[in-house]
Amino acid sequence: MVSRSTLKASAAAAVITMVAAQGANADTLRLLTWGGYAPEAVIELFEKETGHTVEVTKSNNEEMIAKLRATGGGGFDLAQPSQDRIAGPQEEFGIYKPIDMSKIDTSQFITSMLDATKGNTMIGGDVYGVPHVWGTSGLVLDTNMAGAVKDYVDLCSDEFAGKVSYRLKRPTLIGFAFSMGMDPFAAYGDEDAYKEIMSKVEAKLIECKANVKAYWGGGDELMNLLRSGEVVASMAWDTGGWKLNSEKPEVTFVAPSSGALGWIDTFALPAKGKADDAAYAWINFVMRPDIAAMITDVAGNFTASKGADAMVSEELKVKYQKSFPPADVDNINWYPTVPAGLEAIEGAVLDRVKAAN
Incomplete structure (x- = not known):
């Protein structure tokens, strides 16, 4: 025992x-x-x-x-x-x-x-x-001041000159392409077609530069621009809009009419x-x-x-x-896999937009 x-x-x-x-x-x-x-x-x-x-x-x-x-x-x-x-x-x-x-x-x-x-x-x-x-990226708006903004290209309206912000990153290229009536994701398998789409987006972003108060690089920077009222309309993530909405009820995330980017x-x-x-x-x-x-x-x-x-x-x-009624959820443009080489095309476009006067 x-x-x-x-x-x-x-x-x-x-x-x-x-x-x-x-x-x-x-x-x-x-x-x-x-x-x-x-x-x-x-x-x-x-x-x-x-x-x-x-x-x-x-x-x-x-x-x-x-x-x-x-x-x-x-x-x-x-x-x-x-x-x-x-x-x-x-x-x-x-x-x-x-x-x-x-x-x-x-x-x-x-x-x-x-x-x-x-x-x-x-x-x-x-x-x-x-x-x-x-999550998604789309529009974060002061709905009292920028209620007329329904899609990305509306950020380029004369009404909002000097009052908008977005990043010089690929989501901006993709979002503007959709809002201009093009489908960049459908062109992922055709490099020439993608270059043509990016060329049109590049021209639009250069034309839109006068409207941009600042190209934001970090979430805190954008939050402060929206809090102060210096910016009334921006491209940003849904979470940024929701956080600001707790402080300023008039600021919120809005899904663009061409579809949020998922x-x-x-x-x-x-x-x-x-x-x-x-x-x-x-x-x-x-x-x-x-x-x-x-x-x-x-x-x-x-x-x-x-x-x-x-x-x-x-x-x-x-x-x-x-922010997302069922119809807007169904309208989300989900990012597919990026084929090798496309980021080089996008990088060159962003560099030219940044350097343009």
Whole structure:
């Protein structure tokens, strides 16, 4: 018969072994992500539950690609590029590695969104991205002063000279193309057709320069321009409009008549990442509905987590419904995968617009 003291000793040894194993397997997750996607409260819960630690580097699409390209996919263990920034850069630079879907708890994802992202990031049968946060960009307006703005091209109306703002980035090129009656996404497979569309957009943006108070580079900069009244109409993300709406009810996000631009930020594994186990653990952790709702309440955008929308704040749900009646949701232009080479065309256009008098 085994004595009680022997059982206690065995149990204690088992606990010590388990803790030691956890320590041995605990890695530091080097996360390359957007602001708001890894709130401190979420990190603390993750570290406590898994034993992994998290180091966050905040970035954006352009910087993510540049950082990973410079290192051949090194320096980070998990990145969060938009889904249209995976297949092209991977084929061109080889900066990611395939995702092992057997290590992903797919039951936590909205099925249609998971399937779409898998399809858009698939190369040679391998999946390179799964969805996390999604949202749109469109118009953020002072509805008292700029209620006449219904689409992107309306920002160029003489009525709003010196009172508008947008970024010199590709979403502006895409948005203006749609509002000018063209479909840039349909031209993705035809470089000559895409160059023709971009040429027309370039001319329009140069013509519109006199209306631009400032080309904003960061969200805080734009927020301050709208708060002060220096800018009454802008291109921006839905979350920016919703945040300002809490301060100034007359300012809000409006879906343009040609369609808001829809994006999905993903999880992707850098090619030379060294902590895959921690990366998969983070993905599965933050896609839990309760954790995903915490991220939405901080970031302001909804996630691909199934059931998380029911757990977000009532205030955010109301703002979303006002900005997106069903017809405007159906009218969203979702970004497809960007073919290799198109960003060079866009970059040249943006450089010429910036340099134009």
